[in-house]
Amino acid sequence: MSAPASPAPGDGLRIIGWCAWHKDVADGVRLIQVDEQGSGRGGIRYACEPCRERHGLVPFADREAS
Template sequence: MDESTQTEAAEGTPTGYGYCSWHKRFADDVRLIDVIEQGSGSGGTHYACSPCREAYGLVPFADR
């Protein structure tokens, strides 16, 4: 039986294809890491793929 090498996202946490703010390329399984409020600058969001989350110890916003 084949086993998945990817970690499962927490139930109800959206994942998808998007831009990883850490390695600056598009990737599968990106998750929201940080939200920058517009009042403290230009505002925006940072997403990270699974390998970057593991490498940099990033915790998805929904899991905090």
């Protein structure tokens, strides 16, 4: 299951998706990691707010461009 891009604060959208860190459906997931496809499968990983805080995860959209 995948989630759409994160909504702007206060727009009232609710995002429910799979949290790859606690391995269950969660409310408010954000994209954390994009696994590029090399010789195997690519993929994406989302995390809920409690897991982001617990593991120090920064959402992909909130990172500085390198």
